Structure formats: C-alpha cells, structure tokens
Amino acid sequence: MPLATAPLARVLAQVRFPEVQSVQNKSFVAPFQERIRKLYPRTVSDTLNGFVIGSPQLVSTNIWRYLDADGWRVSLSDSFISIETTKYTSRKDFTSRFRFLLQQLAETVGPTHTNRIGIRYVDQVLLEENESMSGMLRKEMIGVKDIFGKTHHMISELEGASKEGGATMTAFSCTDAAGLTTFVRQRRRHPRWWTCSNRKPRPNGTSRPLGRRVS
Known part of the structure; x- marks a missing residue:
C-alpha cells in the first residue's frame, strides 16, 4: 500500500543485457519505436561519452529516449533498457508498463541473456x-x-x-x-x-x- x-x-527500473551493437543504428531500433510510439510519442537521441579503463580512447554510445507528456521516459542503449517516471502511482501500473516494454524488446531487438535487473x-x-x-x-x-x-x-x-x-x-x-x-x-x-x-x-x-x- x-x-x-x-x-x-x-x-526507475532497468534491465541490462549483453551488448547488441546494432541498437546504435536508427533503422534497427525503428521497429521497437513503432511498437511503443502511441504510448511514448516523442523520440530524442542522447550521446554518452566515456573512457575505456587503461586506455585514453573516448567511447561514445548512443541512447534512444522515448517520452510521453506525463513524466514517463524510456531509454534504450546497446546494453540496457530502462523506464523512469516522476508520476509514480502504483507498483501494478509501473510493472505493467515495464513488462510491455520488455515484451517489445524481446520481439524486436532480441537480447539473448539478462545481466542485471x-x-x-x-x-x-x-x-x-x-x-x-x-x-x-x-x-x-x-x-x-x-x-x-x-x-x-x-x-x-x-x-x-x-x-x-x-x-x-x-x-x-x-x-x-x-x-x-x-x-x-x-x-x-x-x-x-x-x-x-x-x-x-x-x-x-x-x-x-x-x-x-x-x-
């Protein structure tokens, strides 16, 4: 209660999975975006920069963001999917939304394993x-x-x-x-x-x- x-x-909830490099390509994630577009109609792209340990090389990762007008945001990268909100009402609603996203992810991106929940x-x-x-x-x-x-x-x-x-x-x-x-x-x-x-x-x-x- x-x-x-x-x-x-x-x-915020997140599932991490082994890297799927194709997620960096807009055409590859388009089917996933199409399936959730009615719930999360706004799409933006963020770039996350970081360094590889032991190397001065800069690594950039693209993160796709899908948002609605009510404070919900979905993030998809080549190694995780997450959902977050500032308008939480109940665990039932939150888990129902996340379960829907995971189903669409499995059918479009198709990660083979889960590293962390x-x-x-x-x-x-x-x-x-x-x-x-x-x-x-x-x-x-x-x-x-x-x-x-x-x-x-x-x-x-x-x-x-x-x-x-x-x-x-x-x-x-x-x-x-x-x-x-x-x-x-x-x-x-x-x-x-x-x-x-x-x-x-x-x-x-x-x-x-x-x-x-x-x-």
Missing part, C-alpha cells in the same frame, strides 16, 4: 528551518552528519545482503546545504522491491514517513 505522503521524487526509488525530503534528520530517522541511519553541526553536504551508503537471498540492497542518502535530503534505495539482481517504512514522531506529535511500502 503506497504511503499517502511519501516524498517520492522518481522511480534493478529498480530504484528516490525519495526527497525538504527540511524546514527548525527540523533535522535526527528527528525523523532512527539513529542507526543518521550517520555522522549531526556530529559536526552545520553540514554543507553529506553522502552515505549502506549495503547488505537480502534476507530473501540472491540480491543486494543498497541505501544512499545525500544532504545538501539547503536542507534537501535525497534517499536512494535500490535492489539489484531481483525484480521485487523491498519494504521500507522508517517513521519517527516529530516534535508536534505527527510523523513524516521516510520510506515507501510497496510490497
């Missing part, structure tokens, strides 16, 4: 002037930020094995000088998301949820 006031900013929920909490994260999180999750008083920027990471097995859960948090805290929770090598519901009473007796229950 989604939390009514969950500070969810973005949700991941889903990421990004939460943002805007702190008011008299608030701090110590009043909203369990002390085990706060880290060293409050030890030093006024903090300009903080990034923390926590990683551990899932009790269900076969997956790694990672939680990141980043706080900037403006008091905007971003939580990134991701799960790799497993299509299901984990349950998170960290709550702590605020000084006025109310509570602000810092997780999203999606199980």
